[in-house]
Amino acid sequence: MQQHKVLLLAIASVLLAMVTIQSGASIAKQLFPVIGPEGTTALRVGFSALMLWLVFRPWRHLPKGRNWRAVIVYGLCLGGMNLLFYLAIARIPLGIGVALEFTGPLAVALFSSRRRLDLLWVALALGGILLLLPDMRSVDALDPIGVLFALAAGACWAGYILFGQRAGNLASGGTTVALGMTVAACFLVPIGVFNAGSALLSFEVIPLAIAVAALSSALPYSLEMVALKNLSAQSFSVLMSLEPAIAALAGFILLSELLTFTQWLAILLVMAASLGSTLSTQKKPAAAS
Template sequence: MALMLVSGLSNQTGASIAALAFPVLGPVGVVAVRQWVAAVVLGAVGRPRLRHFTTAQWRPVLGLALVFAAMNLSLYAAIERIGLGLAVTLEFLGPLAVALAGSRRRVDLVAAVAAAAAVVVLTRPTPSTDYLGISLALLAAACWACYILLNRTVGARLPGLEGSAAAAAVSGALYLPVGVWVLWHHPPTATALGCALAAGVLSSAVPFLADLLALRRIPAHFFGVFMSVNPVFAALAGLTLLGQQLDALAWLAIAMIVGANTVAVSTAHRPTTHRSTT
């Protein structure tokens, strides 16, 4: 329990700290630094033998690398526009969709209807509704769903963490040109660079290691249920560190989506895939 608490709080605290660097580096610059940190961490742990990969192994790895790159960028861009709590909550629709796909159980239908109603509440039109931010968060959700499906294929074709490590390395390499360009044209302050590096450590290294240790001690379905409270952690981190206020309806919608995720994961009869922290 303590390891999962550390993982969730570290991940969302890292995301909120990353937002502090947006005015200087922008989401692209922060994501680039985070991807480089993730590549180093996963590379050291997974130690992928790239020269031994076959074409059939490289295909899903490259797909996973593109998903890594798009997921983090779309999420951070959404955080900049609509806030941490709402962005992470909408992103959680990705694993929920995977959990509910193809299910004909009544409980899953109820969970899907509840999640859909919560999305309507979160995206309700107001004079200041940021539809681009909402769309970016939904893109992150789609990327997360693709990550789950691709990660299953990568896990089946490559041993251990080699596939994830290789995908993180490729994703980090993809961000080299744009990351260097951003850092060159927007020289980072020491504070902004420190925030970006801290985000990489808190949102990649710490959760990855904590999740790895936790999954050795608890059932995967319990881990999946606990992961569902991340939107709450995100909303609290956004409130305490960034001053991002949510109204009562937004909190109710977050609770509904967390509940839908919890029901779908805890009652599923198939293995649950946890999120990568890259």
Template sequence: MQAAPTGSAAPAHRTAPAPPAPGADGKRLAGVAAMFGSGLSNQTGAAIGSLAFPVLGPVGVVAARQYVAAIVLLAVGRPRLRSFTWRQWWPVLLLALVFGTMNLSLYSAIDRIGLGLAVTLEFLGPLGIALASSRRRVDACCAVIAAAGVVTLMRPQPSADYVGMGLGLLAAVCWASYILLNRTVGRRIAGAEGSAAAAGLSALGFLPVGLVIVVQHPPTVGAVACAVAAGLLSSAVPYLADLFTLRHVPAQTFGLFMSVNPVLAAVVGWIVLGQNLGWIDWAGMATVVWANAISILVRRT
């Protein structure tokens, strides 16, 4: 943005900037509050869902989350499936596959390396998309900074769980693919119909998994409640909150606030699950977060 001229009157042919619309500041503040609530809800849902791992396992929790997400998105999107052409169907099918794989790899990573580190590695997906789409030198520097943070998080040590880290990176690849496929689906199918159809197909794919888990390991009421809470808090609430947020908050501000999610995940993991991170882990996480924040802040100048 260019700064307003100072020390002299504005030229006569320029009009004064229009005053902000009544209530605009209040709506923007509400949007910021919704972003924070969305992020906190998402990470809290993941933490609560992990409490059901001993009974349902990550697969069972993800299955329940997919069911809840499908119910919410199908109710909102109301897709007219019979009107879809093959050109519309194939990205929906890929989106359904990526949707399920993304959540399964993330929750499996949470089970092995903890909420904070898993979400930080997953966050590399959207960060990579943002940096790869730019040709600025500052973004190349941000990519190097983020890579340094990842190396710090994945440093060799006796207790390192490289399978868990690999699952976190798989979740990152899936999130990046999810973003790209969502763009394609959004261009070819009106509204939320495409995303709703993909969520329904993903839930349908997890239906046999859920049935097997129920038959072989009858879940407790508490485990089912935790899994359903994960679906509501990590799927329904963030989706509805983001619909409100994107109407009142600029896209760049929304992207900047996304940087807070790894920090929220680490804090929630510490409070709810007792997962403590060392200072080196915090430093690596902060490096990844700052890489994204710097890239977006410089883009606004």
């Protein structure tokens, strides 16, 4: 019974983490008319870095010498992922942005394997992307620049995963995230100041920015740590496959973003590709033993 409760708590933690992340993105999108995506990213990353330093106190385990290289590249990928994603959802619906961005980690999983079954997941993912690509003849066509920003954010997400693994081997997960977020803040905050100026210090903006930082970084990272201690990597990845749908629902509830049937189908194809890739990848070691 106790183990059952722990499992339910872990699953609830993952789901709540995804809800908070997409809720934070929805709030962030409401800041775009005031300070733009660049200013919103700067405040989110800046406040997130402060929160993570207070929680994880990374100054106790700073990398040395060449080890900083992996941390810096990881931080650049982290910052690029955040900025490009916000630039994307300023132009396209939140759920579609997340689905397109999801192609980054999906590509990492698929390129690491050489099995024929993976061709199916590639086909599903490509099918979803093709359905989301802008049809310039349609009045309701997606902004092509927004689509490109989302795909670029996915590429940064792939780099975030690859270099995050290297940087994570140098220190604890919390320390790595705090240092990576600090690197991201070092180049994103000046960009935000340049684009938004004194509007970043508005009394209307600061409370929302703190909420975005907490919902998008501090709280979900803590919840995911709880989950990872009690869930297998496979179970965690399967649950994460729900994120595009949760993002679409958050966009509908908080931003009144309506998606067409085709767009929902595209999101489901990307989710199916992620789910199938996760399950088949995890089964491979078991079959070989």
